């Protein structure tokens with residue numbers, strides 16, 4: 045498989061975690077977001093969204109949208125399972141995934157930050173306040189949604205954990221106050237120690 049990837053992309057980080065957890069090898073193809081390579085004509089042909097990640101399957105199909113890809117990986121490569129066996133558990137895990145992937149991340153994406161700064165000409169301070177605001181709202185809900193202090197749900201990693209750690213990375217990168225979220229901090233501290241998560245981190249995959 046080929047992953048169209050950027051080391052600091054938290055949506056790509058989700059996929060790196062899931063691929064590692066499932067023991068699937070992949071080739072990482074860097075799309076430099078700072079250099080705006082996601083808007084290059086060649087990449088737009090592959091992924092008209094102009095966003096990272098995208099995944100080329102072994103059959104050469106091109107998949108987009110990280111959560112759709114997570115679900116595809118789960119269906120195609122069910123071991124180890126990253127969704128609970130019971131329908132209620134799956135609904136809870138998917139709710140946490142969506143809290144992050146729908147209600148936090150898109151509001152703080154690079155293109156949103158660029159629009160705020162370059163088009164609306166808000167100050168760096170106002171942009172940071174915006175960024176923190178949406179994470180704080182989402183994390184306050186997640187702090188209630190998580191069901192443990194090692195994993196978001198149950199006794200093994202799920203898709204929710206694959207989304208939480210990258211979002212924590214973003215929060216830390218932009219100096220978010222994480223004091224109000226002791227359960228999220230405990231889960232993240234545990235996940236960071238797991239080889240599949242550690243090997244997927246931006247620090248581990250950053251270009252030399």
Ligand SMILES: N[C@@H](CCC(=O)N[C@@H](CS)C(=O)NCC(=O)O)C(=O)O
Pocket residue numbers: 052053054055056077082094095096097108109110111145150153154155156
């Ligand atoms: N809903 C998309 C979001 C992907 C996304 O926003 N990716 C970011 C990096 S984490 C990106 O490519 N940003 C480039 C930009 O905003 O121009 C997904 O989950 O795959």
